[in-house]
Amino acid sequence: MTPRNRRNAPREDRADRGIPEATVARLPVYLRALTSLSERGIASASSEDLASSAGVNSAKLRKDLSYLGSYGTRGVGYDVEYLRYQIAREIGLTQDWPVVIVGIGNLGHALANYSGFASRGFRVVALVDTDPARVGERVGESTIAPYEDMAGIVRDHGVAIGVVATPAGAAQSVCDDLVAAGVTSILNFAPAVLSVPSGVDVRKVDLSIELQILAYHEQRKAHGGQARGRGRADERPLSEPLPEPLPEGLGEGLGERLGGLSVSEPATVPVEVETA
Amino acid sequence: MTPRNRRNAPREDRADRGIPEATVARLPVYLRALTSLSERGIASASSEDLASSAGVNSAKLRKDLSYLGSYGTRGVGYDVEYLRYQIAREIGLTQDWPVVIVGIGNLGHALANYSGFASRGFRVVALVDTDPARVGERVGESTIAPYEDMAGIVRDHGVAIGVVATPAGAAQSVCDDLVAAGVTSILNFAPAVLSVPSGVDVRKVDLSIELQILAYHEQRKAHGGQARGRGRADERPLSEPLPEPLPEGLGEGLGERLGGLSVSEPATVPVEVETA
């Protein structure tokens, strides 16, 4: 299946200490592209092929891959299966990652049913919610466990990655509990800035922010064309009395109900974090 | 409709033409921080206060805000309400953005019920799915409309932003239909690279990718120094013979079922896009 007959064994001379963050963020995209090519029965691909399949340009792709080692063949291209494995290994997908999901509202439900988990690589070992009425409920492959069991579950299964899908108000408190239990990577869906000790990674997924970014560009498209110095429709003097209050709920994100969590709302001061 | 020849010559009267993309991506975070401060009754805040509340450092925040104009007061700080309005206006949240959601699977459900939409600013005008069995079903505030109605809805409501929550296989086709109907901004939850004409923005939200990025860093923490700072359970040598094939479904993302869409799977070649 996958050739290991490369005399040119992966250079472990540690070119791989320090793959740029931007590259790391693209490796999963390349992996997906390779999987797609593989499924279509394509065994070999040039950087151009791969790049267009991944939606980047070929120079960037080659540069990115060069941080992993020399896995291509000059004059030929890349062996799809071989490269796929190398990237998967680099990312850490050749091992199993137990995951807990906290907060089984609408979003938590969607995540729990998400087939990308069900596959090997990431495995949902527990769903946790604070609402006693929900505990025991069956969602996807799992059953909702009480919040009190979370720390024990994390320890027992060696969970390193936690998913926070609670409302914003509960997120920091849940995050603190996860970290205390031993979780060192958090994927945050709540519209809140999480403060964590150094050594813990946080990534956030925020629908509201993405929509607002789109709105910003959209607004520009609409007003941009006319040779307008500054093109908002409503020209107003730069400083002016405050108008109507902003729409409520604007600060809310993808977070979902998490039953009656006693939100202690610790006055933790957020700290510059984001994938140290 | 683009009579702008003035490349980089125009006077810098208002610094607001050309806010860096990285700054744009943070404005929603600042907005949220300001909303939070406002709710706590805080009327004024320094760049330091704001920055810590938003999870960035103060130099970055000041620089970012400087692209919008001079909305602070030296020696004092920023007026929370005033700045909040200015940012909202800059993003385009003082106007209404009708949105359609395509693909009402688990994720689509969560999105439809998402309170961040219900608020003014973004308004869900339609949920669309291809499964006839689902059409008519009530989800959140709306009722699922047939896929055939999508183009009409987009035109009638002047929808500029579309949310794709379909499975990967359907995403490109849905995207094409949205664009043909007049949508110029797409938020993509499907694990697929979307190809769009220039002038259309695509942003993607991808759980699978975020998890993989976390896994990468997590793996590093474990293997880091042989001094084993804090160990994950299973240690493995970094390079080793190729093991069993990769987990299937690894390429799948957050996309959900979209009933029986006739996926034509056009052989569109993805193109460098991402918020041109």
Added chain:
DNA sequence: AGCTGTGAACGCATTCACAGCC
């Protein structure tokens, strides 16, 4: 001849540090 891998150039983002104003 063709394609990868990579130094070098370039452009964008972040951080520094201080001038300018309250």
Added chain:
DNA sequence: GGCTGTGAATGCGTTCACAGCT
């Protein structure tokens, strides 16, 4: 004195273009 706003310095990411291998 304190805090904003911003040029200048630095660091990071992307693109170019070609040397080097098959």
